[in-house]
Amino acid sequence: AQTVTQSQPEMSVQEAETVTLSCTYDTSENNYYLFWYKQPPSRQMILVIRQEAYKQQNATENRFSVNFQKAAKSFSLKISDSQLGDTAMYFCACCGGSNYKLTFGKGTLLTVNP
């Protein structure tokens, strides 16, 4: 069975600062994917960043980057230069490969303060 754990229900950060959201997972798949999704208040869930497990290099998308530690099964999201529009619920998701199901964590509510 796949599991995804987000241990931080809520976090806050000041505008322009950096914040890291934690995620750990477990899977028996050898070839899988990891995702961070963002769900702003009353708005659509959108993909922030994805990581293929076979790639050692950490994925980056502008101000968003991940720290992927495969052996530790850890997949944290770093948001640099936080903006007010980053305020949202962030969900970590795994795994795919031969198993098409995505398992989601409970989410972390991030608030960016002015």
Add this chain to the structure above:
Amino acid sequence: ETGVTQTPRHLVMGMTNKKSLKCEQHLGHNAMYWYKQSAKKPLELMFVYSLEERVENNSVPSRFSPECPNSSHLFLHLHTLQPEDSALYLCASSQDLGVNEQFFGPGTRLTVL
């Protein structure tokens, strides 16, 4: 219209009503999904369709009945629901099963009285 759309966005229904949720994707994807999102719980996968065939029924009560008439449309028919079924129902699509990047619709906020 682009992406994944869902209607209605909000729905209030009594326990004896019958209603349907609609999802449409304009991405040319072959796989579609229904999720239930409740407060402080992970997203719960309900149903998965691939090329209009159901490939997953995740122990969902029979009062929820999915329908996928073609690869662009997905319905969730609701009847005799319970108050605990109140939640945000999300539709998603992906290019194929196994290509796991999923694109989500805005959801239908369902309240069962």
